[in-house]
Amino acid sequence: MGTLEYNSYLFLGVFDIYAVSLNRCFEAEKKREERERHPINLREVHPLEEVPIMDVPVDTKDRDEILESEFFDTRQAFLSLCQGNHYQYDTLRRAKHSSMMVLYHLHNPTAPAFVTTCNICHLDIETGQGWRCEVCPDYDVCNACYQKDGGIDHPHKLTNHPSIADRDAQNKEARQMRVLQVLYSRYLSILRKMLDLLVHASQCRSPHCQYPNCRKVKGLFRHGIQCKTRASGGCVLCKKMWYLLQLHARACKESECHVPRCRDLKEHLRRLQQQSDSRRRAAVMEMMRQRAAEVAGNAG
Structure with a gap:
């Protein structure tokens, strides 16, 4: 809803409240004694008439383009x-x-x-x-x-x-950076919701759970058990599930996690990290050996 449309709705709402208030005051004025009617303390009395307003706009759609700054x-x-x-x-x-x-x-x-x-x-x-x-x-x-x-x-x-x-060019680059930041924050928000849903669905046992998309994730769990193609064979649903499971395993700190394959994935990631550390240490040792050999050669 645009700003103009919102203001129009707000105006109509205030107008309705104002009209109800006027109707109440008009009815109260008619119930008063003649000597107390408007205007008070004057000799003549001004009669009040109810005048309906027929030209109130109904269409409040905002047709102006959205301006961003x-x-x-x-x-x-x-x-x-x-x-x-x-x-x-x-x-x-x-x-x-x-x-x-x-x-x-x-x-x-x-x-x-x-x-x-x-x-x-x-x-x-x-x-x-x-x-x-x-x-x-x-x-x-x-x-x-x-x-x-x-x-x-x-x-x-x-x-x-x-x-x-x-x-x-600078303004364009700054706007592009702001758009990327907004998109990235939305991506992180959606990802957090998906990971929370994954944890919930792995523990939920209710056949009629009202948690949004809980039954869909349970269906993915059942598909992963029954699928013959698997992610290695090109199954799209299995690839999506493995992606979510790997993201969960990287962030999970629970020793007794109920998410399927979480413990196996943690162990696999731990072995990969150990192999990476071993290769890095070997590369550092080889670099130090080469430097020592160069120093010894220059000294000789």
């Missing part, structure tokens, strides 16, 4: 945007300007969010047309001041601002 993902990001650009809402004039600029950033996510000013001439620096100090956190100069005959009297090295293309 990193500055509206969290409250802290939006606060940083407002603080960095001095967007304020303490007066109506500032609120109008701040709202306009916030909408600009929402519809132009690749545009520079923060405007830098030259520390010498105090003018705004366009994107890619300035130089920034590598040490000082807030020292920028424009190209005009940088190219003056006298040069820049600054003790640290200055680097050129990234161009619009470079900034867009």
Whole structure:
């Protein structure tokens, strides 16, 4: 559900509550004595009439496209945007300007969010047309001041601002990294749920268990016992089950685990680890022997 659609539903809900409240007040007003009716303490009485509203929109579907911007993902990001650009809402004039600029950033996510000013001439620096100090956190100069005959009297090295293309590439790479992080976190969440389900299904004895997908995992257990093809023969279901069992065995710390083949897989992984350690120690010993031989040869 989009933001506009949610707000529309919220508005209709508030409108319904408001309408019910009005109906109650209207009924209460009619039950009052005539001298106490609206307006009170005045000679004339204003009659109240019930006017039904017929043009309330029913279709609240949001037809606007979804706009994404990193500055509206969290409250802290939006606060940083407002603080960095001095967007304020303490007066109506500032609120109008701040709202306009916030909408600009929402519809132009690749545009520079923060405007830098030259520390010498105090003018705004366009994107890619300035130089920034590598040490000082807030020292920028424009190209005009940088190219003056006298040069820049600054003790640290200055680097050129990234161009619009470079900034867009950096923003694109940052967005891709955020997408990958979200996908990876979802993958880990699903994997944890699958491993928890595996442990539950291995211990569950109820034929009508309400745990989600418990019966499916039990069916995979039965398939693994009865299958003649096996994972080595190319059975897809057996390969999936072996993958989950191996992941569980790598993370399991229980000595008396009820998951099938957990103990065998732990022993197999332990032997593989021992073989890897032995090969690594042998490689280190061989490297030390070769170095000792080289030292002895150079000394002779």
